[in-house]
Amino acid sequence: MTEYIYLDYNANTPTDPRGAETMTPYLTGFFGNPSSGHRLGREAKAAVERARAQVASCLGSEPDEIVFTSGGSESDNLALRGVVSARGGGHVITSAIEHPAVLEVALAMEMEGLIELTVVGVDDHGRIDPEDVSAALRKDTVLVSVMLANNEVGTLQPVTEIASRCRGRGVLVHTDAAQAVGKIPVDVEALGVDLLTVAGHKLYAPKGIGALYIRSGVEIEPQIRGAGHERRLRAGTENILEMVGLGAASALVRDEPAREYERIASLRDRLRRRLAEGAGGLIEHAAGADRLPNTLSISLPGTHAGDLLESIGDRVAASAGAACHGLKIQVSHVLAAMGVTTEVALGTIRFSVGRFTTEDEVDRGAEIVLAAL
Numbered sequence: 001m002t003e004y005i006y007l008d009y010n011a012n013t014p015t016d017p018r019g020a021e022t023m024t025p026y027l028t029g030f031f032g033n034p035s036s037g038h039r040l041g042r043e044a045k046a047a048v049e050r051a052r053a054q055v056a057s058c059l060g061s062e063p064d065e066i067v068f069t070s071g072g073s074e075s076d077n078l079a080l081r082g083v084v085s086a087r088g089g090g091h092v093i094t095s096a097i098e099h100p101a102v103l104e105v106a107l108a109m110e111m112e113g114l115i116e117l118t119v120v121g122v123d124d125h126g127r128i129d130p131e132d133v134s135a136a137l138r139k140d141t142v143l144v145s146v147m148l149a150n151n152e153v154g155t156l157q158p159v160t161e162i163a164s165r166c167r168g169r170g171v172l173v174h175t176d177a178a179q180a181v182g183k184i185p186v187d188v189e190a191l192g193v194d195l196l197t198v199a200g201h202k203l204y205a206p207k208g209i210g211a212l213y214i215r216s217g218v219e220i221e222p223q224i225r226g227a228g229h230e231r232r233l234r235a236g237t238e239n240i241l242e243m244v245g246l247g248a249a250s251a252l253v254r255d256e257p258a259r260e261y262e263r264i265a266s267l268r269d270r271l272r273r274r275l276a277e278g279a280g281g282l283i284e285h286a287a288g289a290d291r292l293p294n295t296l297s298i299s300l301p302g303t304h305a306g307d308l309l310e311s312i313g314d315r316v317a318a319s320a321g322a323a324c325h326g327l328k329i330q331v332s333h334v335l336a337a338m339g340v341t342t343e344v345a346l347g348t349i350r351f352s353v354g355r356f357t358t359e360d361e362v363d364r365g366a367e368i369v370l371a372a373l
Contacts, residue, residue: 002314002315003315003364004314004315004316004317005315005316005317005361005364005365005368006317006356006357006361007271007316007317007318007351007352007353007357007361007362007365008317008318008319008350008351008352009294009352009353009354009355009357010151010152010154010179010202010292010294010295010319010350010352011317011319011352012201012202012207013182013201013202013203013204013205013354013355014204014356015204015205015206015245015249016204016205016248016249016252016355018248018252019204019205019245019248019249019252020245022244022245022247022248023206023241023242023244023245023248026047026240026241026244027241030043030044030047030240031044032044033237034047034048034237034238034240035227035229035237044238044240047240047243047244048068048238048240048243049063050244050247051068051243051244051246051247051248051250052066052068052243052247053247054246054247054248054250054251054254055198055211055246055247055250057250057251057254058181058186058250058251058253058254059181059186059187059188059196059198059213059250060186060187060188060189060190061188061189061213061215062216064216064231065188065213065214065215065216066211066212066213066214067211067212067214067230067231067233067234068209068210068211068230068234068238068239068243068246069209069210069211069212069234070208070209070210070239071199071200071201071207071208071209071210072099072101072176072178072197072198072199072202072210073101073210074210075176075178075197075198075199075210075211075212076099076101076102076105076145076174076176076197077101077105077223078212078220078222078223078233078234079145079174079195079197079212079214079220080092080102080105080106080109080143080145080174081105081109081221081223082220082221082222082223082233083142083143083172083174083195083218083219083220084109084114084115084142084143085220085221085223086219086220086221087142087143087219089114089115089142090115090116090140090141090142090143091115091116091117091118091138091140091141091142092106092109092115092116092117092118092141092142092143092144092145093117093118093119093120093133093136093137093141093143093144093145094106094117094118094119094120094144094145094146095119095120095121095122095128095146095147095157096119096120096121096122096333096337097122097126097128097147097150097152097155097333097334097337097338098145098146098147098176099147099151099176099178101176102145102147102176103119103333106119106145115142116140118136120132120133120136121337122155122337122338123338124338124339125153125155125285125286125287125288125289125338126150126152126153126155126285126286126289126334126337126338127155127157127158127289128146128157128158128162130158130161130162130165133146133162133165133166134165137165137166137169137171141169141171142171142172143171143172143173143174144162144166144171144172144173144174145173145174145175145176146159146162146173146174146175147175147176147177147179148175148176148177148179148180148186148191148196149177149179149180149183149184149291149292150179150286150291150334151178151179151334152297152321152332152334152335152350153285153286153291153295153297153334153335153338153350154286154291154292154294154295154296154297154352155286155289155290155291156180156184156289156290156291156292157175159173159175159191159192159193160190160191160192163191163192163193163194164192167192172194172195172218173192173193173194173195174193174194174195174196174197175191175193175195175196175197176196176197177196177197177198178197178198178199178202178210179202179292180292181198181199181202181203181250181253182202182203182204182249182253182256183203183261183264183292183293183294184261184292184293188213188215193213193215194214194215194218195212195213195214195215195218195220196212196213197210197211197212197213198210198211198212198213198246200242200245200246200249203249203250203253204249204252204253204355205242205245205246205248205249205250206241206242206245206246208239208242209239209242209243209245209246210246211246214233220233222234222235224236260355261293262293264293264294264353264354264355264357265293265294267294267353267357267359267362268293268294268295268296268351268353270359270362270363271296271351271353271362271365271366272284272296272298274362274363274366274367274370275298275366275369275370278366278370278373279300279370279373281300281301281302282298282299282300283298283299283300283301283344284296284297284298285297285298285299285335285338285340285348286338292352294352294353294354295350295351295352296350296351296352296353297321297348297349297350297351298348298349298351299321299340299344299345299347299348299349300347300349300373301343301344301347302347303347303373304346304347305320305321305346305347305348305349306320306346308349308369308372308373309349311372312368312369312372315368316365316368316369318349318350318351318352318369319349319350319352320348320349320350321335321340321345321346321347321348321349321350331345331346332345332348335348349369351365
C-alpha cells in the first residue's frame with residue numbers, strides 16, 4: 001500500500017473506530033422513527049436522548065440545551081439567523097477571521113436589510129481585542145459572534161472576556177467552536193456564551209452531523225420548519241445513526257486525558273522543528289499567540305504552497321493559505337486580516353495533527369515536504 005500521511009485534521013478528522021462501532025447497530029437493527037410510539041420508535045428515541053446527554057456532558061451543559069443539526073454550517077446559520085429573527089433585527093458584531101458559515105451569513109443578512117453589521121479586525125497573530133468588541137457595542141446590538149479557535153492559524157480567541165463584557169449589556173454571544181471541541185477542553189459555563197456551534201467531523205464523528213448549544217431561556221427562531229423535532233427548532237426526522245456517532249465521539253472527547261493534548265502539542269512542535277531545520281526563512285503564523293495544540297501554519301517564502309501540495313498530495317495531506325483561479329490569486333481572508341503579504345500567503349501551508357498521528361508520520365511527512373522544495 002502506498003505511504004500516506006494525514007496532516008490535515010483541521011479539515012476533517014477520521015471517524016474514531018470506537019465511535020463507529022456504536023453506530024453499527026443503527027444501520028440495520030434499530031431503524032425505528034423516534035417519533036413513533038411503538039417499541040422500535042422508543043428505542044430510537046432513547047438512542048437520540050442518550051447521544052444528546054453525551055454531547056451535553058462534553059460541553060458542560062444540560063441535555064435540553066443541545067439541538068442536533070446537520071453540521072457546523074447549519075448550527076451557525078441557526079444561531080445567527082435564529083437570534084436575529086427572534087429579536088426582529090438589530091446590530092450584529094463579528095470578526096474578520098470567522099469561518100464563512102458565520103461571516104457570509106452575517107454579510108448576507110446585512111445585504112438583505114435584516115441587520116446592521118460591524119466586523120472587527122485582528123492583530124498580526126489573528127487575535128481579536130476585546131476592547132474593539134466593547135467599542136463596537138451599541139444600544140441595539142443583539143448578537144456578537146466570535147469563533148473560539150481559528151481554523152487556519154489556530155489562534156484562540158478571548159471569548160470568555162468578550163462574553164463577560166456583553167453580558168452586562170444584555171447582548172447574546174455565539175461562538176463557533178467547531179475547530180475547538182476535541183482539540184481543547186470546552187465548557188459553556190466557563191466561557192459564558194449563550195450559543196455554541198459543534199461540528200461532528202472535526203471531533204472524530206462522521207460528516208453530516210453537528211449541534212448547537214442554546215443556553216436555557218435564549219429565544220431563537222427555527223430556520224427549518226415542519227414538524228416539532230428538536231424542541232421545534234429544527235424540523236426533520238432525526239438522523240439517529242450520526243447522532244449516535246456524535247454522542248460517542250463527544251464521550252471520548254470528554255474523557256480525553258490532559259496528556260493527549262500535550263502529546264499532540266509535542267507533535268506539532270516536532271513538525272515545526274523538522275521543517276525549520278531543512279527550510280531557511282520559515283515563518284510561523286500566530287507563533288506568539290495562545291493557539292490550538294495541533295495546528296501549525298507556516299510560510300516558506302519563495303515557495304508556491306499550491307504547487308507544493310499538489311506535488312506531495314499523493315503522499316501527504318495538508319492545506320494551503322492561498323489559491324489561484326486563472327490569473328487571480330485569492331489569499332485567505334484570515335491571513336489578509338492578519339496583514340500577511342500576498343507573497344507570504346502564497347507560501348503558507350497549514351499542517352494539523354491529531355489523535356492518530358505518530359512521531360514517525362511527523363518525521364516522514366517533514367522529509368517528503370522538504371524533498372519537494
